[in-house]
Amino acid sequence: MIDINSPEFEYFLNLSVVLTGFSRFHLQGTGVAHLYFETIRDILGEELFGELLNIFHGLELEKTEQSIFSDRLRSEILASEKFGPITRNIIKVWYMATWYALPLSWRDVFGTKEKDRTFIISPQAYPEGLLWTAIGVNPPGAKGPGYGTWSEPPLVSLNQG
């Protein structure tokens, strides 16, 4: 059983840091890291999700130089037929709080997962999307900056990552 108390959760956070470019502090600060971990696990199944996280963890353990680590991440995960679409989905989850159904080409080879459909992960996750921080705006319709502040310069700073 992999859950938020197993080492795989740590691997997930570390992988997310590499994939999103945001710090661990920022990612945990969204308050939805547990939710994302559990949601993705439930869609992919423990076996597939665990396999991805352990491959990543293996790369971390063998990491000597950053450039080699990055190359291996690209070739062994991002370019992988099996894990590439999943990791790209994880990026989208963090940035848009949305899980996108895996591409047809992936499903043809690896099978269709029952819960694999496009959906917003939760109402609380939407305003926490990294997209809004990355482009320096408030999430539309959420995190209201207060009455009258629309006439003031934006308050979201660009360097929170």
Add this chain to the structure above:
Amino acid sequence: MTTIANDLRLIKTVDNLKNYLIAAMKIEHATIPPYMTALYSIKPGTNLEAFHIIRGVAVEEMLHLTLVANVYNAVGGTFEPNTALLAPDFIPKYPSYLPTGSTDFQVGLGKFSQETVETFRKIERSQHVKEDEPLVASRALEEYLFDIIGYQPNRSFYTIGLFYTEIIRGLFALDKEYQQKGENLFCGDPKRQITPEYYYNGGGDIIPVTDIDSAIRALTVIQEQGEGSTNDRIFDAERELAHDYRFQQILLGQYYVIDKDDPTTKSDQPNQPTGKHFTVDWDSVYPIKENAALSDYPDGSEVRQAALDFQSAYSEFLTKIQYSFDGHPEHLIPAVGGMFRLKEQANTLMRNPIPGTPGVNAAPIFRIDQPSLS
């Protein structure tokens, strides 16, 4: 009210009065960090009823702070650098006694819990004293955190409301004295008042203060929002539930009902709410460090940096509020906007474990940034 014996009155000069009003701002503000900390420790999407109850009270404390500033400006108060909201001791060092001088309980910065809400009820507790009795109880001089009763260091007010009653007594008496001398106690520039156009929907109506009537109205709003109008009623003059009872709803998991048309006979009695029940999930809360200090965060950690960033943002927030009180009312709305950003920063901290302390999350630090020596 004006007939009370002069020796019961603590406020005898306009300087006394100004000191009391600065202390009042300190008291109003002192409740905000505890309310904010408990509020933001609630996990998003859970405990919605409790969240809105605490938030509603916190917003009213901001209104109270602003109302006091209006009274202070009306009697000619000024905001010198590093005084009032920016004085080094303006923010209490939590856990702390309330600046009323009461020492039977302390207020701290803790997560949303039954214990925390009990303390909030104590903050908002009420006690009504007859007009011809003193409002402070004598007590032994002990460890003293606040100098507001500086003139009467061996006395304390049992409640915040009694502290305001003292101010109201003082105002009446001083106003009368000034009138007899042919002078005006309310000599402040009306342009320094925060008027409704500069204050939006934050917990009630803002009252510009220009004379004794408006001053009393402003202070009465503060008293009644906190405590209700009399001991045996749950509501205030606006027919809104008093703070103490609002917090009690969280502990009981049930709303009070106030009949707005016939509040006196048809509303719920104290301690006997009859409204809708709601669920309180005391576990759906981030396990934050109580009364966090910078020293709780390891050197070089992101948590420490974020705590410092919050502290600076909070200092800046108070700086802007003071600036708006100091003759720039048009700056208040953008300053309050800054509070929304503080919320995001506080949330980020509370969702992160303190490195090396598993199971204990970080929490914001409320201090005034010390001017750098460089």
